[in-house]
Amino acid sequence: MNVALDARQLxxxxxxxxxxxxxxxxxxxxxxxxxxxxxxSGKTTLLKMLTAQLSPQAGTLTWHGRPLARARDAFFRxxxxxxxxxxxxxxxxxxxxxxxSAAMAGIKASPAEIERSLAAVGxxxxxxxxxxxxxxxxxxxIALARLELMKRPLWILDEPFTAIDRDGVAWLERRIATxxxxxGAVILTTHHTFQANDRVTSVVLGVAD
Amino acid sequence: xxxxxxxxxxxxxxxxxxxRLQPGFWAAAALLLCVGSVWxxxxxxxxxxxxxxxxxxxxxxxxxxxxxSIFIAMAVASAVLLVWxxxxxxxxxxVMAPFxxxxxxxxxxxxxxxxVPTWGTWWTWDARxxxxxxxxxxxxxxxxxxxxxxxxxxxxxxxxxxxLVGVVNIPIIKYxxxxxxxxxxxxxxxxxxxxxxxxxxxxxxxxxxxxxYCFFIALTLYRLRNEILRRxxxxxxxxxxxx
Amino acid sequence: MPRSTTGMKFxxxxxxxxxxxxxxxxxxxxxxxxxxxxxxxxRRRGGDLLNPLLFLALVVVLFPLGISxxxxxxxxxxxxxxxxxxxxxxxxxxxxLFRTDFADGSLEQLLLSPQPLPLLCLAKVFVHWLLTGMPxxxxxxxxxxxxxxxxxxxxxxxxxxxxxxxSLSLIGAIGAALTVGLPxxxxxxxxxxxxxxxxxxxxxxxxVQAAIQGGGTAPALALLGALLALAVAAAPFAIAGAxxxxxxx
Numbered sequence: 001m002n003v004a005l006d007a008r009q010l011x012x013x014x015x016x017x018x019x020x021x022x023x024x025x026x027x028x029x030x031x032x033x034x035x036x037x038x039x040x041s042g043k044t045t046l047l048k049m050l051t052a053q054l055s056p057q058a059g060t061l062t063w064h065g066r067p068l069a070r071a072r073d074a075f076f077r078x079x080x081x082x083x084x085x086x087x088x089x090x091x092x093x094x095x096x097x098x099x100x101s102a103a104m105a106g107i108k109a110s111p112a113e114i115e116r117s118l119a120a121v122g123x124x125x126x127x128x129x130x131x132x133x134x135x136x137x138x139x140x141x142i143a144l145a146r147l148e149l150m151k152r153p154l155w156i157l158d159e160p161f162t163a164i165d166r167d168g169v170a171w172l173e174r175r176i177a178t179x180x181x182x183x184g185a186v187i188l189t190t191h192h193t194f195q196a197n198d199r200v201t202s203v204v205l206g207v208a209d
Numbered sequence: 210x211x212x213x214x215x216x217x218x219x220x221x222x223x224x225x226x227x228x229r230l231q232p233g234f235w236a237a238a239a240l241l242l243c244v245g246s247v248w249x250x251x252x253x254x255x256x257x258x259x260x261x262x263x264x265x266x267x268x269x270x271x272x273x274x275x276x277x278s279i280f281i282a283m284a285v286a287s288a289v290l291l292v293w294x295x296x297x298x299x300x301x302x303x304v305m306a307p308f309x310x311x312x313x314x315x316x317x318x319x320x321x322x323x324x325v326p327t328w329g330t331w332w333t334w335d336a337r338x339x340x341x342x343x344x345x346x347x348x349x350x351x352x353x354x355x356x357x358x359x360x361x362x363x364x365x366x367x368x369x370x371x372x373l374v375g376v377v378n379i380p381i382i383k384y385x386x387x388x389x390x391x392x393x394x395x396x397x398x399x400x401x402x403x404x405x406x407x408x409x410x411x412x413x414x415x416x417x418x419x420x421x422y423c424f425f426i427a428l429t430l431y432r433l434r435n436e437i438l439r440r441x442x443x444x445x446x447x448x449x450x451x452x
Numbered sequence: 453m454p455r456s457t458t459g460m461k462f463x464x465x466x467x468x469x470x471x472x473x474x475x476x477x478x479x480x481x482x483x484x485x486x487x488x489x490x491x492x493x494x495r496r497r498g499g500d501l502l503n504p505l506l507f508l509a510l511v512v513v514l515f516p517l518g519i520s521x522x523x524x525x526x527x528x529x530x531x532x533x534x535x536x537x538x539x540x541x542x543x544x545x546x547x548x549l550f551r552t553d554f555a556d557g558s559l560e561q562l563l564l565s566p567q568p569l570p571l572l573c574l575a576k577v578f579v580h581w582l583l584t585g586m587p588x589x590x591x592x593x594x595x596x597x598x599x600x601x602x603x604x605x606x607x608x609x610x611x612x613x614x615x616x617x618x619s620l621s622l623i624g625a626i627g628a629a630l631t632v633g634l635p636x637x638x639x640x641x642x643x644x645x646x647x648x649x650x651x652x653x654x655x656x657x658x659x660v661q662a663a664i665q666g667g668g669t670a671p672a673l674a675l676l677g678a679l680l681a682l683a684v685a686a687a688p689f690a691i692a693g694a695x696x697x698x699x700x701x
Contacts, residue, residue, distance in 0.1 A: 092489065107476060
């Protein structure tokens, strides 16, 4: 078993306003969880809770049965997160960005492995260009190359389909599918209509106010 | 003990408790301040060196003591917020800050007033006054940081971190200023250690200090109640209270 | 369910998604990677390196023009003036410390790293000191010449600045971390950080003054060292906490 992230009766209050209450979630091997909701419905906050950055005001979050706050170290070693801002430094090259990402994750990545993962996202030949010379879509692809480079069972992706072209979208959909077949799990927020798949479950957060 | 702390974390319970404690502290503050002022101004003896001007210490010393105590109280509240995530602690820290700044300003102002008859100048870089001035900037920084955040929860935590950093630094700043002061000017007598105070001089001072404390506590309870109502205005119990 | 220490158990080696043993790296490698990244970033924006030095030089030039070019007078105020100018140069460079990382999401990645965050923050601050504080310490004696600083003061000036600017970087990083999410954090940053800089200024300028007057510089330098020790021990935790608040709310 790779992934077992559970939420029971999760609730979130921000600035004296309840964003959501009594939320139950289970993410296990092979699951795709899609979080939907209008702007301001608490998607980002929920992601911050699921990535152990915020503690819930009510309810429990567990990772393999242990409270998430206590299991942070093990959890972070299983997590690959790509946020709304992808974490790609504009002044650094694609290669430098990826080798830093790998080091922060505690993974040793050889230049050959980095090159291979960049090639997989269609950035072969762009390894040594500063990211600021690439398009917005290409910069996001640098971030997506982490999916190839690092072996992590749980992916949490915030709007991963923004700014990438149709080929990129198709590639990412396939990659998410194979990841789940391999026993991984994916949690994502997206407005993109995902290809019908029986493994996809959706959570719709209510509109606040 | 633990259930008490837990209860204190509930805004509603805290609101009621503050309401119950408030009258006592107001009464004590009024009594102590009246007795202390009359005693200090009317009955305590004149200082043989400084004459009547020394009586400024009856305002200066209590306000200086409060200025420091309030920062420590804010630091305790900040630690409670960061460790136990108790919101009432932040509300308390928030309402205390402006009063602390006011006390620091009062200590500075009375100190500089005292400087006119003593040193013949409105301002002197005396160690105590200098560290008070720096402390005033710390208070203003805390207040300004809170104002800069759009999100109250985020601002509360940021202010708590700054307050804790500040409280660690206050003794360091004090020590360094004293070191600096001895380096640059030989010891003059300072405001807090008037030569050999007799009992009839320091007794009213003690009464004044207690009076200032009671006034601070009463005012904090009063403002905390308002703050609780403001922050909890969406909850049912506040709306029931308003009806 | 039996569990290994990492909280995961893998039955099928082939389908395992866990990092294979031997491919993980230790803390020192993480530190090196962080320092390497910061150095690369600084190299790409080369101008930022020179700006604090230019600032120092300009501020120093203003004083003879604003007060008087008399060597005696300048010599007397030189220690404090150089220290204040260096302190302000440090302060101005701080605002940018976390800002781009915050905007491009790198900071978020840092917070989600299994590596200890205070250590990563320390690496960032170390590079800031290396590229701002150290050059200031090396250039301040040159500026001392312009201010007729007596000959006995130069070595102490450089030493006190090298020690003191490290504390300034650490303390200032707390303020920078607290204000990184605010749209106009710059002025607020000065208000938060300057009062905390006062002890460093007092001991730093005090050391140089003692050197000029022929007194012992050891006490002041030792106190600067003590401040630095305290800052190294405590500030990374405050920086890490402040960053978590700024990024996550």
